[in-house]
Amino acid sequence: MAPKRTKTNKNPSPEPNGMFSGMVVFLVENGVQSLRLQIWKQKLIQMGATIETRLSKKITHVFAMNSNALLQQMDREQLQRFKGRVLLFQWLEDSLRLGEKVLEDSYYVGVDSEGKGDPVKSPVKESADGNTSGSDEPSPQKKMRSSLEGLVDGADKQNNAVKNSPDSPSSSDSLPFALSSTIMSPRTPRTPSQNSSLPYCPPDLNRNITEIFGKLINIYRAMGDDRRSFSYYKAITVIEKLPYKIESADQVKDLPGIGKSMQDHIQEIVTTGKLSKLEHFETDEKVRAISLFGEVWGIGPATALKLYEKGYRTLDDLKNDDSLTYAQKLGLKYFHDIRTRIPRNEVQEMEQLMQKAGEEILPGVVIICGGSYRRGKASCGDLDVVITHPDGKSHKGFLPRFVNHLKNMKFLREDLVFSIHSEEGTDSGVDTYFGLCTYPGRELRHRIDFKVYPRDIHAFGLIAWTGNDVLNRRLRLLAESKGYRLDDTGLYLATQASGGKRGAKASASLKFDTEKEVFDFLGFPWLEPHERNL
DNA sequence: CAGTAG
DNA sequence: GGGCCTTACTG
DNA sequence: GCCC
Numbered sequence: 090m091a092p093k094r095t096k097t098n099k100n101p102s103p104e105p106n107g108m109f110s111g112m113v114v115f116l117v118e119n120g121v122q123s124l125r126l127q128i129w130k131q132k133l134i135q136m137g138a139t140i141e142t143r144l145s146k147k148i149t150h151v152f153a154m155n156s157n158a159l160l161q162q163m164d165r166e167q168l169q170r171f172k173g174r175v176l177l178f179q180w181l182e183d184s185l186r187l188g189e190k191v192l193e194d195s196y197y198v199g200v201d202s203e204g205k206g207d208p209v210k211s212p213v214k215e216s217a218d219g220n221t222s223g224s225d226e227p228s229p230q231k232k233m234r235s236s237l238e239g240l241v242d243g244a245d246k247q248n249n250a251v252k253n254s255p256d257s258p259s260s261s262d263s264l265p266f267a268l269s270s271t272i273m274s275p276r277t278p279r280t281p282s283q284n285s286s287l288p289y290c291p292p293d294l295n296r297n298i299t300e301i302f303g304k305l306i307n308i309y310r311a312m313g314d315d316r317r318s319f320s321y322y323k324a325i326t327v328i329e330k331l332p333y334k335i336e337s338a339d340q341v342k343d344l345p346g347i348g349k350s351m352q353d354h355i356q357e358i359v360t361t362g363k364l365s366k367l368e369h370f371e372t373d374e375k376v377r378a379i380s381l382f383g384e385v386w387g388i389g390p391a392t393a394l395k396l397y398e399k400g401y402r403t404l405d406d407l408k409n410d411d412s413l414t415y416a417q418k419l420g421l422k423y424f425h426d427i428r429t430r431i432p433r434n435e436v437q438e439m440e441q442l443m444q445k446a447g448e449e450i451l452p453g454v455v456i457i458c459g460g461s462y463r464r465g466k467a468s469c470g471d472l473d474v475v476i477t478h479p480d481g482k483s484h485k486g487f488l489p490r491f492v493n494h495l496k497n498m499k500f501l502r503e504d505l506v507f508s509i510h511s512e513e514g515t516d517s518g519v520d521t522y523f524g525l526c527t528y529p530g531r532e533l534r535h536r537i538d539f540k541v542y543p544r545d546i547h548a549f550g551l552i553a554w555t556g557n558d559v560l561n562r563r564l565r566l567l568a569e570s571k572g573y574r575l576d577d578t579g580l581y582l583a584t585q586a587s588g589g590k591r592g593a594k595a596s597a598s599l600k601f602d603t604e605k606e607v608f609d610f611l612g613f614p615w616l617e618p619h620e621r622n623l
Numbered sequence: 624c625a626g627t628a629g
Numbered sequence: 630g631g632g633c634c635t636t637a638c639t640g
Numbered sequence: 641g642c643c644c
Contacts (some may be wrong), residue, residue, distance in 0.1 A: 125629085132626095150644050305641095309641085314641085315633090316632090316633060316641065316642090317641040317642095318641085319633075319634095319641080319642095320633090320641030320642055321641070323641090323642080324641080324642090345643090346641090346642065346643090347642085348641070348643080349641095349642095350641060350642085351641075351642085386627095386628085387626095387627070387628085387639095388626095388627085389626055389627050390626085390627095391625075391626055391627090392627085404624070414639070414640065415639090416639075416640095421640095474629090505628095506627095506628080506637095506638060506639075507638090508637070508638060521629095521637090521638090523628080523629090538628095538629080553629095554629090562634095565634090576635070576636085577629090577635095578636095603630095603641090
């Protein structure tokens with residue numbers, strides 16, 4: 090694809106006939122994730138639109154995340170005078186997805202003419218680094234009816250014919266086929282409202298690239314080059330969000346996390362379909378062995394390398410080596426078991442089993458299975474169990490008894506790591522256990538982790554061990570920006586001592602009873618566990 | 624202390 | 630050119 | 641690997 094363009098231009102080439110040609114737009118950047126903003130700008134220009142950095146008469150369209158963001162940048166008076174259209178960015182998103190301009194009617198940004206009461210339901214929403222994009226419950230339109238009366242009357246007129254459209258499901262429900270007939274995409278996108286209420290997930294149009302990068306992540310990690318590995322990880326998250334298929338390195342050269350090397354790699358992949366660098370790795374005996382060994386629980390890059398240098402090449406070879414630790418031997422013995430994913434319903438049963446067992450030892454104990462299970466995934470790689478007790482103290486000493494009980498039940502089968510903190514002086518002590526368990530009546534081993542938290546900070550453990558990692562990182566960054574430090578054991582005021590060295594933990598964590606209180610405190614829009622698959 | 628996991 | 634993630638257990 |  091992406092035939093090398095002649096000398097033309099290197100930047101996104103504006104197509105005179107692009108679907109946005111003729112549009113002169115002004116973007117309200119408040120509340121827009123910078124990455125998406127970049128993408129939008131690029132596509133707008135590429136598809137023929139002109140972007141103005143300040144408001145003027147020439148502007149035909151203004152885009153904003155929501156009315157609040159809009160009002161942060163334009164006052165009502167300006168809006169009254171403005172004769173163009175004021176649309177939600179969602180319109181851009183949907184138009185790009187469909188490959189043609191969608192009807193603007195249900196994308197108008199409404200602003201109460203009075204000045205009070207914002208049309209947009211939840212004031213926060215589309216928070217700072219949004220991206221949760223569509224996931225917000227209040228769908229764009231219904232909240233703006235009645236509110237878009239006064240404003241933008243110019244635009245209002247042209248579409249008042251369809252005035253009822255937003256609320257009447259007509260467009261999508263009454264005549265679904267009439268609508269879909271003009272639309273090619275397999276899953277009829279339906280009404281924008283429904284669209285935006287879906288968890289924004291562009292089909293992996295660039296799977297050809299992310300798949301290869303994914304392999305590089307594992308290879309570099311196996312070699313101990315976590316930094317580089319992480320770079321590919323970040324690049325993937327960026328590329329995955331693109332609403333279009335990359336056909337040339339030019340299209341990604343300005344994206345965050347994409348530097349010279351990534352561009353070159355992407356260029357090679359889109360032109361040849363593969364990456365010679367990866368091919369080379371995959372045929373390299375050393376890389377293959379180290380990658381394989383590194384997948385054994387307890388074996389990291391250093392050990393994997395040693396084993397390779399000892400001449401081992403297969404997992405079978407390793408069985409003859411007694412330099413392995415007990416845990417590593419277990420990881421090897423149950424290599425395939427541990428890699429086998431666990432069906433959701435089985436995790437659910439095991440969670441109930443554990444809750445019952447816990448109750449027998451300590452009435453009132455709260456046992457929650459977190460991880461991908463709590464995020465609603467259909468299958469899980471392991472069990473992450475977060476435990477606490479409402480009385481704030483009897484969680485101490487619970488874990489050893491719990492583990493013993495579960496061993497007697499033959500639910501827990503082997504130990505990997507066992508560490509106790511709650512008993513000792515150090516409060517905020519979280520007891521931890523790593524081991525292997527089996528589904529009742531079966532021998533297949535699963536990895537299981539227990540973390541026992543004091544009540545006051547257990548919300549942090551729940552958040553951290555529910556994930557996903559993207560959310561955790563985002564929360565941590567948000568906390569940081571507000572002068573705090575967040576981890577799985579609490580939220581601490583960031584002392585300057587923390588900067589230089591640790592010990593910042595001198596102060597105790599803030600205490601919260603629920604996850605939501607933590608989200609609220611940080612000013613992050615609440616996400617149900619199943620909404621945390623960012 | 625290095626190595627490892629989460 | 631240097632940072633990019635923290636904490637704690639095992640051996 | 642990327643970014644400052």
